[in-house]
Amino acid sequence: MINESDMKPEKNTFPRWRKATLDEIVEVMRQVHGRDVSRYDESFLTKSIDKRLAATSMDTPVAYLEHLAQDREEAEALFRSLSIGYSEFFRDPLTFALLEQVVLPGLAEKKEKTGRGEIRVWSAGCAAGQEAWSVAILLEEMAAARGKPLPYRIFATDLSPAELTVARTGVYDAVGLQNVRWRHLHTYFTRKEERYTLVPRLRDRVDFSAYDLLDGYSVCPPVSVYGDFDLVLCCNLLFYYRPEIRSAILEKVQGCLAPGGYFVTGETEGGIVKESGGLRAVAPPPAVFQKIEPRR
Ligand SMILES: C[S@@+](CC[C@H](N)C(=O)[O-])C[C@H]1O[C@@H](n2cnc3c(N)ncnc32)[C@H](O)[C@@H]1O
Structure with a gap:
């Protein structure tokens, strides 16, 4: 199960990220795979993509972008990772x-x-x-x-x-x-x-x-x-x-x-x-x- 505290948006802690690459990933998701991820908070999106980088053994966001553009399954994996369903009874x-x-x-x-x-x-x-x-x-x-x-x-x-x-x-x-x-x-x-x-x-x-x-x-x-x-x-x-x-x-x-x-x-x-x-x-x-x- 996804640990929600791992995923909560926070200040971007990934200096290797360039905003331009994030925008390109959003565009590839929209234009190539028909998935709109632009509605998500930027730091949450960055963190989620970084987890996909690790899962796919990609070294850099740019390498991940190229992989994503050609792989529909990866696009679906990324999209699913943005849906966090963690909950508890009497949570707060x-x-x-x-x-x-x-x-x-x-x-x-x-x-x-x-x-x-x-x-x-x-x-x-x-x-x-x-x-x-x-x-x-x-x-x-x-x-x-x-x-x-x-x-x-x-x-x-x-x-x-x-x-x-x-x-x-x-x-x-x-x-x-x-x-x-x-x-x-x-x-x-x-x-x-x-x-x-x-x-x-x-x-x-x-x-x-x-x-x-x-x-x-x-x-x-x-x-x-x-x-x-x-x-x-x-x-x-x-x-x-x-x-x-x-x-x-x-x-x-x-x-x-x-x-x-x-x-x-x-x-x-x-x-x-x-x-x-x-x-x-x-x-x-x-x-x-x-x-x-x-x-x-
Ligand atoms: C992290 S869970 C929180 C569950 C519960 N409210 C809690 O606080 O424990 C977030 C839930 O919101 C749902 N969700 C996210 N965006 C939504 C939207 N636009 N419309 C309806 N549900 C949405 C997700 O599917 C997920 O089940």
């Missing part, structure tokens, strides 16, 4: 503590007061579902503690059909379960040897579907019909993209938020969101935001 513990103690109880109370139906959640870029299931566990726990039904719907979307297949199966190995409380593990999973399967009553609570956040023809995932989400999670995805692409994604997810709705991002991505405006950080470190309503 501080963020999930804030959801558990402040955000979700607040939303439940608001729904009850206004009689405005279910809590609507969107996990955007859900990978194999760990994030969506983590929110479902918190909501189930809250309902049990309150002793009354808590209507909610979770929509979880991703680009990758392979990730969505695992998500729908709801079967995981122990990697990625390290932040799950012992009690939750025993309540919401059944264990068979080293595999953990989500219990059926939880599996009915999340609706998985394919959706590209960069789809220009829709303003929210079609399966949700009208968006209007009380909570949107878009974590550990923004930093793989160039700034203008990040802004387009942020604009889309903010447009889907209900008045006073919450937006959650990865703990290392908070700075990107702050820069975009329209949201206020709920608490430091800024990974949980609330939609700012325009003054009348």
Whole structure:
């Protein structure tokens, strides 16, 4: 499995790289192989190509460029390497503590007061579902503690059909379960040897579907019909993209938020969101935001 921390964009640490060569690689991918990699953050792209250099035993980026121009399989290998699907249950513990103690109880109370139906959640870029299931566990726990039904719907979307297949199966190995409380593990999973399967009553609570956040023809995932989400999670995805692409994604997810709705991002991505405006950080470190309503 790809270790995500190896891949996170950072300052370019590869002095042998020339920007011109990177641009040529992007052009070869587009013109020869029909794959658009220009949307990715430059340092992430450089790092990913450098890994392909090592895998193909090429000495220099220029040698790799020549190889790439003639080899479709290599182009597909490079394209696949840009899709990082790593995830964990309750991945950022501080963020999930804030959801558990402040955000979700607040939303439940608001729904009850206004009689405005279910809590609507969107996990955007859900990978194999760990994030969506983590929110479902918190909501189930809250309902049990309150002793009354808590209507909610979770929509979880991703680009990758392979990730969505695992998500729908709801079967995981122990990697990625390290932040799950012992009690939750025993309540919401059944264990068979080293595999953990989500219990059926939880599996009915999340609706998985394919959706590209960069789809220009829709303003929210079609399966949700009208968006209007009380909570949107878009974590550990923004930093793989160039700034203008990040802004387009942020604009889309903010447009889907209900008045006073919450937006959650990865703990290392908070700075990107702050820069975009329209949201206020709920608490430091800024990974949980609330939609700012325009003054009348
Ligand atoms: C690193 S995983 C993060 C998963 C989860 N959100 C988390 O924080 O653990 C990033 C996921 O975003 C998905 N993704 C990347 N770009 C996307 C896009 N444009 N539309 C939908 N999903 C996307 C990838 O397929 C991958 O599964």
